[in-house]
Amino acid sequence: MLAKRIIPCLDVRDGRVVKGIHFENIKDVGNPVELAKKYEEEEADELVFLDITASYEKRETMVAVAEKVAAKLTLPFTVGGGINTADHVTNLLKAGADKVSINTAAVLNPALVEELAEKFGSQCIVVAIDVKKTWDRITRRSYWEVFINGGKTPTGKDVLQWASHVEKLGAGEILLTSMDTDGTQGGYDLSLTRKTAELVSIPVIASGGAGRLEHLAAVLREGKADAALVASIFHYGQFTIRQAKEFLHKRGIPVRLDDWNDG
Amino acid sequence: MIAIVDYGIGNLYSVYKALERLKARPRLTDNYKDIKKARGIVLPGVGSFGEAMGQLEKKDLISSLHEAVDKDIPFLGVCLGLQLMFEKSQESPGMTGLAFFRGDVRKLPPTNKIPHMGWNDTHFLRHTILTENISSGRYFYFAHSYYVAPREEKDVVVGICNYNVTIPVIINRDLLWGLQFHPEKSSHWGMRCLSNWVEVTKG
Numbered sequence: 001m002l003a004k005r006i007i008p009c010l011d012v013r014d015g016r017v018v019k020g021i022h023f024e025n026i027k028d029v030g031n032p033v034e035l036a037k038k039y040e041e042e043e044a045d046e047l048v049f050l051d052i053t054a055s056y057e058k059r060e061t062m063v064a065v066a067e068k069v070a071a072k073l074t075l076p077f078t079v080g081g082g083i084n085t086a087d088h089v090t091n092l093l094k095a096g097a098d099k100v101s102i103n104t105a106a107v108l109n110p111a112l113v114e115e116l117a118e119k120f121g122s123q124c125i126v127v128a129i130d131v132k133k134t135w136d137r138i139t140r141r142s143y144w145e146v147f148i149n150g151g152k153t154p155t156g157k158d159v160l161q162w163a164s165h166v167e168k169l170g171a172g173e174i175l176l177t178s179m180d181t182d183g184t185q186g187g188y189d190l191s192l193t194r195k196t197a198e199l200v201s202i203p204v205i206a207s208g209g210a211g212r213l214e215h216l217a218a219v220l221r222e223g224k225a226d227a228a229l230v231a232s233i234f235h236y237g238q239f240t241i242r243q244a245k246e247f248l249h250k251r252g253i254p255v256r257l258d259d260w261n262d263g
Numbered sequence: 264m265i266a267i268v269d270y271g272i273g274n275l276y277s278v279y280k281a282l283e284r285l286k287a288r289p290r291l292t293d294n295y296k297d298i299k300k301a302r303g304i305v306l307p308g309v310g311s312f313g314e315a316m317g318q319l320e321k322k323d324l325i326s327s328l329h330e331a332v333d334k335d336i337p338f339l340g341v342c343l344g345l346q347l348m349f350e351k352s353q354e355s356p357g358m359t360g361l362a363f364f365r366g367d368v369r370k371l372p373p374t375n376k377i378p379h380m381g382w383n384d385t386h387f388l389r390h391t392i393l394t395e396n397i398s399s400g401r402y403f404y405f406a407h408s409y410y411v412a413p414r415e416e417k418d419v420v421v422g423i424c425n426y427n428v429t430i431p432v433i434i435n436r437d438l439l440w441g442l443q444f445h446p447e448k449s450s451h452w453g454m455r456c457l458s459n460w461v462e463v464t465k466g
Contacts, residue, residue: 001383001384001425001426002379002381002383002405002426003381003383003384003402004381005381005382040450043450045382046381070276070277071280074281074447074448074449074450074451074454075404075448075450076404076406076445076448095276096276096277096280098277098406098448120309121309121310122378122408123309123378123380123406123407123408124309124406172378172380201377202376202378203376203378203380226376226380226381227381256382256384256402258402258450
C-alpha cells in the first residue's frame with residue numbers, strides 16, 4: 001500500500017536553512033546538507049527546499065545547494081522559490097534535484113507548467129498554491145483565494161478552479177499552503193485540503209499549521225492529503241520524524257517505517 | 264565502467280551520483296563504443312515512452328543495446344528504462360520498445376491518484392541477487408503513471424507492489440534487470456539493491 005508521506009520543508013536563505021514566522025524573526029537553523037542527512041536518518045520520505053533569498057544571486061545559490069544535497073542524499077527532493085524558466089529547471093535537475101516547485105510563475109504564465117511537464121515529465125513538476133480565505137463582496141460568499149509573490153499579491157483565482165487547471169496543464173503534484181493556518185501551529189486547514197484533494201486526481205501535499213502530531217493524522221485522514229509538509233515541529237526538535245510516523249502508524253495510517261538497523 | 268545511457272531527456276544525475284558513491288565508475292554516455300565495452304549498462308529515464316525511444320533511435324543506440332544484451336553485459340532499466348525493455352506502451356501507440364521482454368506497458372487505473380508517487384512496500388516473489396540482504400516488504404520510492412504487464416509473467420516477475428492493482432516492479436531474466444522504483448532515491452534499501460547490482464557487473 002502506498003504510504004502517506006511526511007515531508008520536512010527547509011527554507012533556505014543565502015545557502016543556509018532558516019526559520020521565521022511570516023518572514024520576520026528569521027533564525028538560522030543549520031546547514032542544508034547536515035539537516036537533510038539528519039532527516040533522512042529519521043526516515044523523512046522526501047524533502048522540500050524553498051529558496052527565500054531575496055537577492056539577485058539566488059539562482060546560483062540554490063543550484064549549489066541542490067548539488068551539495070544530491071551528493072549526500074538518497075531521498076527525492078524538491079526545490080522551489082522564484083523558478084520561472086525551463087533553463088532554470090534544467091540547471092536544478094542537473095544539479096540533482098528530483099522535482100521543482102512552481103508558484104508565482106505558474107499563475108503569471110500557465111503555459112510554463114505545460115512546457116515543463118512536457119519537457120521533464122509531470123512527475124517532476126509540483127505546482128505550489130498559497131491560499132487565503134477571502135470574502136467576495138460581489139457574490140457575498142467567502143472562497144479560498146490564490147495568492148502569489150510569497151503571499152503578498154491576491155489573484156482573484158479560486159483555489160479549486162486553479163488546482164483543476166494546473167492538473168490539466170500537466171502538474172504532477174500540488175503543494176497546497178493555507179496562509180490562514182501557516183505559522184500558527186494550530187493545525188492544517190482540513191476543509192481546504194479535503195476539497196482540493198477530492199477534486200484533483202494528482203497527489204496533494206498539505207502545508208501550513210502543523211503543531212501537534214494529531215494535526216498530521218487529521219490532515220492525512222480527514223483532510224485526504226497524500227503527504228504532509230512539516231517545518232517547525234521538526235526543526236526545533238519538538239518531535240522526531242520517527243516519533244511522528246510511529247504515532248500515525250498506531251492510528252492505522254500507512255507510513256513507511258523501515259528501520260535501517262533491523263536488517 | 265558502468266555506462267549510463269544518456270539519451271538527452273530525463274534526470275540521469277541522481278543515478279550517476281548514486282553509482283559514483285558506490286565506486287562503480289559510472290559514465291554518462293550516448294556513444295555506442297562505451298556501451299559495448301561497459302561492465303554494465305543502466306537505462307534510466309523519466310519522460311514519455313515515445314520520446315525516449317525516439318531519442319534512442321535518433322542517437323542510433325538501439326542496435327548497440329541489443330548487441331550488448333546479446334553479449335550478456337548486465338543491463339538495468341530503471342523506471343521508464345524498465346518500461347522501454349518491453350514491446351510497446353499505451354503511452355505512445357505505434358512506437359516499438361526494445362522488446363527484451365514480451366508484454367506491454369499500461370496506464371495505471373484511474374481509481375488511483377496518478378502518478379503513483381511515493382513509497383510503497385514491495386514484496387519479493389523469489390529472491391535474486393538484487394534483493395540479497397533485503398527483506399520482502401521494504402518500501403521503495405515510485406514516481407510513474409504506467410506499469411509493465413509481462414506476457415511470461417511467472418518467469419520474469421520477481422517483485423510486486425500493490426496500488427489497487429498489482430504492479431510488477433522487479434523484472435529479471437538472466438542478466439537483464441528492470442526496476443519500476445528508483446533505487447537511487449530509495450534511501451538505504453534502494454542503495455543496497457543498487458550495490459547488489461553493481462556486484463553483478465563485477466562478474
